[in-house]
Amino acid sequence: MTLAEQLLTGNRLALTRLLTQVENDTPEGRAALTELFPHTGQAHLIGVTGAPGTGKSSLVNQLALYLRKQKEHRVAVVAVDPSSPFTGGAVLGDRVRMRDLAGDPGVFIRSMASRGSLGGLARATAGLVQVFDAAGFDIILIETVGAGQAEVEIARLAHTTLVIEAPGLGDDIQAIKAGILEIADILVVNKADRPGVENTLKALRNALELAHPVRHVFQHHGTLEVVEAPDEPDDNLWIPPIQKTVATEGTGIRELADGIARHAEHLRESGDWAARERSRLGSELDALLQERLVSRFREQVPESRYETVLEQVFQRELAPWEAVKVLLNGRPK
Numbered sequence: 001m002t003l004a005e006q007l008l009t010g011n012r013l014a015l016t017r018l019l020t021q022v023e024n025d026t027p028e029g030r031a032a033l034t035e036l037f038p039h040t041g042q043a044h045l046i047g048v049t050g051a052p053g054t055g056k057s058s059l060v061n062q063l064a065l066y067l068r069k070q071k072e073h074r075v076a077v078v079a080v081d082p083s084s085p086f087t088g089g090a091v092l093g094d095r096v097r098m099r100d101l102a103g104d105p106g107v108f109i110r111s112m113a114s115r116g117s118l119g120g121l122a123r124a125t126a127g128l129v130q131v132f133d134a135a136g137f138d139i140i141l142i143e144t145v146g147a148g149q150a151e152v153e154i155a156r157l158a159h160t161t162l163v164i165e166a167p168g169l170g171d172d173i174q175a176i177k178a179g180i181l182e183i184a185d186i187l188v189v190n191k192a193d194r195p196g197v198e199n200t201l202k203a204l205r206n207a208l209e210l211a212h213p214v215r216h217v218f219q220h221h222g223t224l225e226v227v228e229a230p231d232e233p234d235d236n237l238w239i240p241p242i243q244k245t246v247a248t249e250g251t252g253i254r255e256l257a258d259g260i261a262r263h264a265e266h267l268r269e270s271g272d273w274a275a276r277e278r279s280r281l282g283s284e285l286d287a288l289l290q291e292r293l294v295s296r297f298r299e300q301v302p303e304s305r306y307e308t309v310l311e312q313v314f315q316r317e318l319a320p321w322e323a324v325k326v327l328l329n330g331r332p333k
């Protein structure tokens with residue numbers, strides 16, 4: 001039996017082994033992904049992103065516990081965060097709580113050191129997710145450290161993206177500027193036990209109103225103005241709800257889980273689930289294609305030739321665009 005076949009029979013050792021093969025991008029790992037692919041497409045992929053220290057890992061812990069114990073889901077966690085408690089970052093309380101689930105085959109946590117290129121990380125994450133999906137985990141939580149591009153990459157991978165904010169980090173406006181609201185399906189204000197929650201909530205609400213101007217009242221030169229909604233409100237429109245939580249106490253977790261379930265329902269009813277599947281598979285295909293094309297091309301061009309062209313660019317004899325042309329067309333120079 002291949003590792004992939006063993007995985008499909010529920011073999012946990014095969015799961016662990018395959019995750020490593022896939023993470024290291026070995027030929028065995030690639031072969032397994034090919035074999036497993038027809039068995040994927042069942043899981044709800046949930047991305048969890050936000051600035052370091054906002055409480056992502058704590059929330060993921062709580063959600064995993066809740067979804068496993070109360071909803072009987074099979075839950076996998078992929079933590080792409082060097083400071084994650086899963087990788088030894090600390091948060092002892094949470095680790096102790098996770099012991100409730102020790103030995104439960106319905107929960108699996110895998111952390112990934114964020115080494116290598118962003119593209120490599122995104123590919124590895126996508127691979128791990130496929131393995132979990134094929135293994136029958138119907139909820140997959142993906143935690144990423146909040147660093148701009150990585151968030152967007154992960155959002156492309158997930159069906160539902162949670163953006164975590166917390167009061168007192170002084171980065172409310174920055175996060176909004178970074179376009180993070182555009183990728184949020186649900187906004188979470190964690191650390192709601194801390195001072196400054198109201199300010200964070202207000203900043204988010206304001207930013208949301210700007211992003212989703214369905215109908216709102218705002219103050220303009222001291223007078224209130226009402227902006228009318230379009231004649232036919234769009235039922236398909238999902239406006240990201242804002243959920244307050246205290247991850248350390250488990251407050252708001254049930255409501256957050258309900259919100260996630262509602263979003264999945266919305267995606268299915270509106271047809272957006274299929275649209276997202278198609279677009280995320282498209283991104284995956286594009287990324288693989290780029291990687292393969294570049295590496296195939298580099299195999300054909302002798303290293304010395306590449307170095308010569310690079311040197312010409314360095315000497316300002318050749319513009320980068322021109323250099324690409326030269327390399328692609330093989331024009332002697």
Ligand SMILES: Nc1nc2c(ncn2[C@@H]2O[C@H](COP(=O)(O)OP(=O)(O)O)[C@@H](O)[C@H]2O)c(=O)[nH]1
Nearest residue numbers: 052053054055056057058190191192246247248
């Ligand atoms: N007061 C308070 N502290 C929290 C809350 N959630 C997480 N923390 C603490 O914030 C710190 C960072 O949490 P962590 O989950 O590692 O954040 P991450 O970097 O986003 O994954 C830890 O010390 C947590 O115990 C919360 O709701 N309230």
Ligand SMILES: [Mg+2]
Nearest residue numbers: 057081083084
């Ligand atoms: Mg973390």
